[in-house]
Amino acid sequence: MDIPVNLAQNIVKTIEANIGYHINFMDKNGVIIASSDPDRIGDIHEVSVIVLRTKREFITTAEMTYKHSREGIDLPVEVDQEIIGTIGITGKVAAVKLFGPIIKSMSELLIKNYLSDNERHYLVERERLLVEHLLFSSNIQLTPDEEKRLVQLTQKPTAVVVWKSPIDVAHKFEMVDLFPYLKRMLQFEPHVISVSTDEIILIISTTVSEQRLKEIWKSSYLSDFVMGIGLPIEAHGDLIASYKMAEFIVSDLKDSSRFSYRHLKDEYLLATANPIAKKQYHTALFQNISPEDYQMIVELLDSYERCNGSIKQMAKELFVHKNTVQYRLNRITELTGYNPRNLSNFYYLKLGLKTSDY
Known part of the structure; x- marks a missing residue:
């Protein structure tokens, strides 16, 4: 040398x-x-x-x-x-x-x-390039070890986690110091991570629980950061959708309570009209519902809206007894966790049906 x-x-x-x-x-x-x-x-x-x-x-x-x-x-x-x-x-x-x-x-x-010190900076930069390669399809020459790591990471559903800070943390420590800490915390999990002065991006297997990510978040290193966990993605070509959702979550740097895609209802869908978001929203509502029950929900909610919630009018329109209408409304609550008689719940159910073309 x-x-x-x-x-x-x-x-x-x-x-x-x-x-x-x-x-x-x-x-x-x-x-x-x-x-x-x-x-x-x-x-x-x-x-x-x-x-x-x-x-x-x-x-x-x-x-x-x-x-x-x-x-x-x-x-x-x-x-x-x-x-x-x-x-x-x-x-x-x-x-x-x-x-x-x-x-x-x-x-x-x-x-x-x-x-x-040079090697550490090289590893930080190399890992950042791997993240960009997965998210934005940037062209880099992968080493055999890097190819192996990416295969292990993408053969299972993955998610993007983003950390951002509302204040300048550069005076507290070098951002590069975060890299070895995060690598230690995640050493047994398939992942790649990008650490820069304004954003930390982690792509990780969904086998890692949200609880584990919250524990890492509690570190003094990350105490000034807001965390956002994007939705799980099966096709790694769609990882950008998970990244955008995580970015959306941390866009409000003063709110650290809404840290996961699980906490989003309609706001991200309405803000982006993203097809991945539509799928996520629809699946969250109707993923365990049979085709027959799904068709029942569609018909009943449409009738409920037309009849302005009148059970008597709905029974007449659907040619069933009032008790049958009551039963089906209760059945929707059992299946989805949302009560159509509640105005806000009805709104979420109708919005979910509107996303059915995903």
């Missing part, structure tokens, strides 16, 4: 501030890429070339004559058993020799921390 110049310069500044001696950092070719003395940057450090070849430290004494190397000690810098450059400390050998192992260890530690 090649060390970025800005990282090498940061290493030089950090070590120099701690030990008070001039420091040079050389790349894999022995070129000085960072130095306490800016005039030396770009020079070939002859001793560094020797260290790279021998893979051992080298002490330069005052008697040695090298054009771009001065008295001091130079050591190989290794990461994952690969020598990626060398670092040198300039000064009287007797004074600086003891600092050799220290500057080597500090350099390697700073590089490992840099790589770890």
Whole structure:
């Protein structure tokens, strides 16, 4: 690997501030890429070339004559058993020799921390691209591991969960810190997650309960966020519908009580006229009803509306006894949980029938 110049310069500044001696950092070719003395940057450090070849430290004494190397000690810098450059400390050998192992260890530690941080940012960005791929069909080159993850995720019904905050939370923590927390909480569940400064999007299997999502939501990380759970989707090509519903739920950032698609009745349907919403609304009302009972509901509610709720008029229109009308009204309540004699319940039932063309 090649060390970025800005990282090498940061290493030089950090070590120099701690030990008070001039420091040079050389790349894999022995070129000085960072130095306490800016005039030396770009020079070939002859001793560094020797260290790279021998893979051992080298002490330069005052008697040695090298054009771009001065008295001091130079050591190989290794990461994952690969020598990626060398670092040198300039000064009287007797004074600086003891600092050799220290500057080597500090350099390697700073590089490992840099790589770890870069890897974390890479994983966050890669996961965001997977979410966009599923929601918006964006083209990305998937790795075999990513393909396997997406197959595991989409072979069962999935839902989109959205978290948004009504306030600026950037001052509390880096949003990227949320990523490892959420990955730990969901490590045993098929999912992908996008974490950005204004929105968290989770695509997850519906085998994960709403109660589990609420527990994750209770974390101090998410205490300032509103959560929205979209409806379950069987065909992953329709996931955008679940996402839009979750977005609709969190659109009111002051209301955290209505956090799931289960809490929506007509407002999302009327606001969007979305065919997926129509299906969801209709299914919620009539999913366990036989065709015969469904036809009875259609006929009875139509008659109830025409007759303005008059049982006597309905019996006459339907050619049945009044007790039969009463029985069928009660039957509708048993089947759907909605009482057609209640004006608001009647409205929901009629709206459900209007969605029957989904």
